[in-house]
Amino acid sequence: MAHFTEHDIVAHLRDGRIIAMGRNTVTLPHGNSGIVVRLPDLKYIERILQVEFYKDPDVTAHFRDHNPMNKHISGNVVGMTLLGLMMLQYETCDVTIEVIAVGPP
Numbered sequence: 001m002a003h004f005t006e007h008d009i010v011a012h013l014r015d016g017r018i019i020a021m022g023r024n025t026v027t028l029p030h031g032n033s034g035i036v037v038r039l040p041d042l043k044y045i046e047r048i049l050q051v052e053f054y055k056d057p058d059v060t061a062h063f064r065d066h067n068p069m070n071k072h073i074s075g076n077v078v079g080m081t082l083l084g085l086m087m088l089q090y091e092t093c094d095v096t097i098e099v100i101a102v103g104p105p
Helices: none
Strands: 002-012 018-028 031-038 047-056 071-074 077-086 093-103
Touching: 018 031, 031 093, 047 077, 077 093
Parallel strands: none
Antiparallel strands: 002 018, 018 093, 031 077, 047 093, 071 077
């Protein structure tokens, strides 16, 4: 379950659309886990411009070609599955995902 969520408007475009940022932090166990990031400043997401991952403590995440990350966009929400989160000395890990996207306000 998320313990904080953040969002902000990054830029206003001349055509009326905006570039917005959404951030969500969740505590994940070993293995595969799902995470959702909402961008409440957008009606819907036209295009994702950037996705960043931050881990605390720093753990290894394996992304394999034969087992790609799932991603789904629904309205102003981006959902994704992280595959292969490996932690040798920790039970859990806080993962923050930041998404920057463009769409109408």
